[in-house]
Amino acid sequence: MSNVIYSPFTPSGEVTAPPSKSDVHRAIICAALSLGKCTISPVALSNDIKATIGCIEALGARTEIENNALAVDGSNMFKRKSALLDSGESGSTLRFFIPIAAAGGVEAEFTGHGSLLTRPIGIFADILPPAGVECKTSGVLPLKIKGRLKSGRFEIPGNVSSQFITGLLFALPLLDGDSDIILTSPIESVGYINMTIYTMSKFGVRVEKTDFGWHISGNQRYIPTNYTTDGDWSQAAFFMVGGAIGGNITVNGLNKCSAQGDKKIADLLSQFGADVKLGDNSVTVSKNNLKAVTIDASQIPDLVPVLAVCASFAEGTTRIINAARLRIKESDRLKTTAGLLNSLGAAVRELPDGLEINGRERLTGGKADGCNDHRIVMSAAVCAVRSENDIECTDALSINKSYPDFFTDYNSIGGKANVLDLR
Numbered sequence: 001m002s003n004v005i006y007s008p009f010t011p012s013g014e015v016t017a018p019p020s021k022s023d024v025h026r027a028i029i030c031a032a033l034s035l036g037k038c039t040i041s042p043v044a045l046s047n048d049i050k051a052t053i054g055c056i057e058a059l060g061a062r063t064e065i066e067n068n069a070l071a072v073d074g075s076n077m078f079k080r081k082s083a084l085l086d087s088g089e090s091g092s093t094l095r096f097f098i099p100i101a102a103a104g105g106v107e108a109e110f111t112g113h114g115s116l117l118t119r120p121i122g123i124f125a126d127i128l129p130p131a132g133v134e135c136k137t138s139g140v141l142p143l144k145i146k147g148r149l150k151s152g153r154f155e156i157p158g159n160v161s162s163q164f165i166t167g168l169l170f171a172l173p174l175l176d177g178d179s180d181i182i183l184t185s186p187i188e189s190v191g192y193i194n195m196t197i198y199t200m201s202k203f204g205v206r207v208e209k210t211d212f213g214w215h216i217s218g219n220q221r222y223i224p225t226n227y228t229t230d231g232d233w234s235q236a237a238f239f240m241v242g243g244a245i246g247g248n249i250t251v252n253g254l255n256k257c258s259a260q261g262d263k264k265i266a267d268l269l270s271q272f273g274a275d276v277k278l279g280d281n282s283v284t285v286s287k288n289n290l291k292a293v294t295i296d297a298s299q300i301p302d303l304v305p306v307l308a309v310c311a312s313f314a315e316g317t318t319r320i321i322n323a324a325r326l327r328i329k330e331s332d333r334l335k336t337t338a339g340l341l342n343s344l345g346a347a348v349r350e351l352p353d354g355l356e357i358n359g360r361e362r363l364t365g366g367k368a369d370g371c372n373d374h375r376i377v378m379s380a381a382v383c384a385v386r387s388e389n390d391i392e393c394t395d396a397l398s399i400n401k402s403y404p405d406f407f408t409d410y411n412s413i414g415g416k417a418n419v420l421d422l423r
Helices: 021-033 047-058 091-103 114-118 122-127 162-174 190-202 233-246 261-272 301-311 324-328 333-343 374-386 396-401 406-412
Strands: 002-007 012-016 037-041 062-066 069-073 082-086 107-111 134-136 143-146 153-156 179-183 213-216 248-252 275-278 282-286 294-296 317-321 347-351 354-358 366-368 391-393 416-421
Touching: 002 374, 002 396, 012 406, 021 037, 021 047, 021 069, 021 091, 021 162, 021 190, 021 233, 047 062, 047 082, 047 091, 047 396, 082 091, 091 107, 091 122, 091 143, 091 162, 122 153, 122 162, 153 162, 162 179, 162 190, 162 213, 190 261, 233 248, 233 261, 233 282, 233 301, 233 374, 233 406, 261 275, 261 301, 301 317, 301 324, 301 333, 301 354, 301 374, 324 333, 333 347, 333 354, 333 366, 333 374, 374 391, 374 396, 374 406, 396 406, 396 416, 406 416
Parallel strands: 012 248, 082 107, 153 179, 294 317, 366 391
Antiparallel strands: 002 391, 002 416, 037 069, 062 069, 107 143, 134 143, 179 213, 248 282, 275 282, 317 354, 347 354
């Protein structure tokens, strides 16, 4: 077990965003499904990305990484008729690969670890059996599937997780017939679905938007492609908020035309009143007087913890709404975000589907529970910018789930993160 102590500091300088975890997931999968040889770069080996690599290898692909470039050889994909797929703690990996394995006719068992063991997958247990896939699950892991997925009509709610839809989008073009995904409720996190469709298009696969969802033609083929990944706007947000509340930070390696929904962070910080300057491949954020705003989080759930940090220093009462889905992330992120900030001296009220945050000039610091959630631990780091005292946060190494180099990058802009080994 490791804790991290963050000391107060004024952030200044430049940092380069890591490769987008969401983009890398998608590119690796499309590369494997191309049944050829592709190179994906740059790639950072977070635990979630390792899980996706492990799953394509379990289905027959071969990979090799050198100098942050991942070579994928998909020529043996689906040649194994049974497989054990370990998703680690990655909800994306799990939900992407269930329909993919089914499209390949693989008899597969899915396992995972930590909070993933309690995250819902029952939607697939409802929609896959009518399409020829037997599912054995209680609604969470473990899951066993058997049979080959058949094309057709797939009705699915849009307000649980976009990951279910992305999994279907990957799989359905491989089938013999055409398919339709029909939304039974309004879509949330649509940016992640747009990312999926964009990456698929780079590998030669088309998806058509309809009035009620998407139409996917069958008998398509993923074309082997060398793919350059985007910088990660979700991870850049931690440094951008640091600049907004107390310094001047430039984050390089960000595509302002990216399909990532979390690039919305730049607009939101401008709405708070921060000074935000966008370049073609960078963004600079500087401290200013911040004012409370209302944020609809339905399309940007991963930004909520760090936006709540920003709101803690904005004059007035900020409301974050339409965020109920955060209760089934790595932690109950409405509860754990409120708990983090309140433990450090903020004034946050947890609502059924959001947060209400009264701005303060500074936080007091103290002890914080990281809740084994990478985004909570990184949000605690940003709090140190406006803290009177040190912050000691548990579960420091949970950052390895998405951003193994976070402490190194954080310290490079003046941060003081001291990781303690408590074994």
